[in-house]
Amino acid sequence: MELRKKIDKILGAALAIIMGAMVINVLWQVFTRFVTSSPSSFTDELARYLMIWVGVLGAAYISGRRMHVAIDLLPAKLNKEGQIRLKKIASIIIIAFCFFALVVGGFRLVYITYTLGQSSPALQIPLAFVYLVIPISGILIIYYKVSDILNKQF
Numbered sequence: 001m002e003l004r005k006k007i008d009k010i011l012g013a014a015l016a017i018i019m020g021a022m023v024i025n026v027l028w029q030v031f032t033r034f035v036t037s038s039p040s041s042f043t044d045e046l047a048r049y050l051m052i053w054v055g056v057l058g059a060a061y062i063s064g065r066r067m068h069v070a071i072d073l074l075p076a077k078l079n080k081e082g083q084i085r086l087k088k089i090a091s092i093i094i095i096a097f098c099f100f101a102l103v104v105g106g107f108r109l110v111y112i113t114y115t116l117g118q119s120s121p122a123l124q125i126p127l128a129f130v131y132l133v134i135p136i137s138g139i140l141i142i143y144y145k146v147s148d149i150l151n152k153q154f
Contacts, residue, residue, distance in 0.1 A: 102138025
């Protein structure tokens with residue numbers, strides 16, 4: 001559990017930094033557009049990519065904190081043992097989805113965009129870097145769900 005707390009702390013700090021960078025970026029965009037009448041060319045693209053990172057990493061963070069949205073209609077009708085079994089099954093399904101869709105699919109997307117040499121129009125950074133958040137988030141969600149199953153955190 002000590003490793004999990006460290007990952008939570010690092011991930012929370014990273015999300016706060018990204019959000020702070022987004023705020024500064026958007027403020028700069030507004031300033032350059034309305035005060036200097038010469039809008040900055042990179043701010044729109046940077047805000048978009050930072051929003052992607054916040055959204056995808058935020059999903060991993062929320063998953064680790066067990067604060068994600070859930071419909072509890074079925075678990076409410078089950079006894080305690082049935083609820084635990086249902087949560088294990090749901091965690092296994094989440095692990096499988098994250099592995100195949102986020103980790104495997106994400107790494108394929110990163111590899112393809114890196115191989116093709118695609119870069120962003122304004123920032124000229126490799127799009128593989130932008131997409132790298134997908135497999136990172138998948139690995140984090142898998143870690144959290146495996147940790148929940150092994151530590152019986154239901």
